[in-house]
Amino acid sequence: MAFAEQSMPTLLNETNRIIQDPNIWWNTTLSVLESLFQDCDSTKVNAISVDGTSGTVLVVDVDGTPLDTAFMYNDSSCIEQAQQIAELAPKDCAVNNPSSALAKLLYLQHKHGHEIAFSLCQASWISGKLSDTYIYTDQNNALKMGYDVSHQTWPSWIKKLNPSLYQTLPCSVEPGTIIGQLTTGLKNLLRIDSRVNIVAGTTDSIAALIASGATKVGEGVTSLGSTLVLKLVSDKPLFDTDCGIYSHKLGSNWLVGGASNSGGAVLKHYFSLDEIQQLSKELNPNQAQHRAYYPLISPGERFPVNNPLMSSGIPQYPKKDSVFLQSLLEGIAHIEKKGYEKLAELGAPYPSVVYSAGGGASNDKWTLIRQNLLGIPVKKASNEEAAYGTAILALKSVTNNTVYNRK
Helix, strand or coil, X not given: CCCCCCCCCCCEEECCEEEECHHHHHHHHHHHHHHHCCCCXXXXXXXXXXXECCCCEEEECCCCCECCCEECCCCCCCHHHHHHHHCCCCCCCCCCCCCCHHHHHHXXXXXXXXXXXEEEEHHHHHHHHHHXXXXXXXXXXXXXXXXXXXXXXXXXXXXXXXXXXXXXXXXXXXXXXXXXXCCHHHXXXXXXXXXXXXXXXXXXXXXXXXXXXXXXXXXXEEEXXXXXXXXXXXXXXXXXXXXXXXXXXXXXXXXXXXXXXXXXXXXXXXXXXHHHHHHHCCCCCCCXXXXXXXXXXXXXXXXXXXXXXXXXXXXXCCCCHXXXXXXXXXXXXXXXXXXXXXXXXXXXXXXXXXXXXXXXXXXXXXXXXXXXXXXXXXXXXXXXXXXXXXXXXXXXXXXXXXXXXXX
C-alpha cells in the first residue's frame, strides 16, 4: 500500500570496533514512519513489527536509554570473550565466534556491570521504544545471543558464564507474537487513534525470506548480493558451526542455511555494473564454459566448505570478457549447488524451487545458468524488501494466521 525508506550514516570503525549510535536508528524510524503516513492512512494501522540486522546489540538502563554505542553485526573484535564462551557453549551453538551477539554483550557487561537493565538486539530496542517495554525479543534475533531454539530457552551455561548478563536477557517469543501496544505519545505524534499492536519481529535475512514467497518445506531462497546466502525451509533443524550452518524456527518449520564468501562482490571486482549488463547480452546459458572457477576476492571460505586458507580458483583469464563473466557466474552457481547439496547431506530436503533475491536476481542469463545447473525452477522473489516480510508478521498478529504466507 505504501513504502518509505531513508539511508543512515556509515558505520563507525573505531580501534577495530564497528559501532553506531542507536539514537540514529530511532530518529530514522520516526522519520520513516512520518514519511510513510503521508502516503497511507495512519488511522487504519493495526500492528507494527520490526526487523533488524542479526548480531547487532546494545545495553540499556531501566528506562531503555542506551549505556553505550551499539556493536554492529559485522564487528568481530570480541576475541577474548568468544574464547570464554567456547569453554562452556556447545560446539554446534551459533555464538562460538567473535562476531556473535553474546560475545559483544559479554564485553559490554564487563564494561557497564550493574547499570545494565536489558541486553537487546537492534530490532528489540526499536520495538521497546515503540511500546515502552524492553523485556521481549524474538527467537530469531535471540539465536546469536545464545538462545537454545530447539528447547526454546536460555541455556544454563550462559548463567554459569556470567550470572549478571543472564539476568539482563529478554524474554524470547516467536516472531509474530504481540508484545505490547504503541505508546500514547507516539500515537499522538503519528496521528493514530486506534489501538496498535507492537509485534515481535525477526532478522533482516529471515524477513527477506518471508517476503520472497518461500513458505513450504523444500522451498529455498538464494540472496545474490555481495555474498552468496542460501536459506531453505526444512522440517528439521541443522547445525554445523564448522560450515556456518545453523537453524531458525519459522512457524512450525525450520529455516536452515549458510553464507559463502563468494558472490556479487567478486563480479564487481572485475567488472562495473554497466559492463556486467552489457556483457550479459552475449552470454549463452545453454553452452557452459566448464572452467571450474571458485570465485573469491581474498583467501578464505566458510560455506559450503570451511577452509580459511582457500584461495580463489581462477587459474586463467579468458581473452574474451563475456567468456570470463560467464565463467564467474557459473562458478558461483556451482557453489550455490554445492551449498544446497551440503544441506541435503545433513538431512534437509534438496530444494524443489529456489527464489532469487538481491541484485543478481535481475540478471536473466544468470538465472538460466543457475536453473540449468540446479535442475529445479529458479524464480525471482515475489518481493525483495525485508520490511515487506516484517509487515507480514504484523499481519499475522492481526489475522491470527499461523502460516507465513504472502497471500
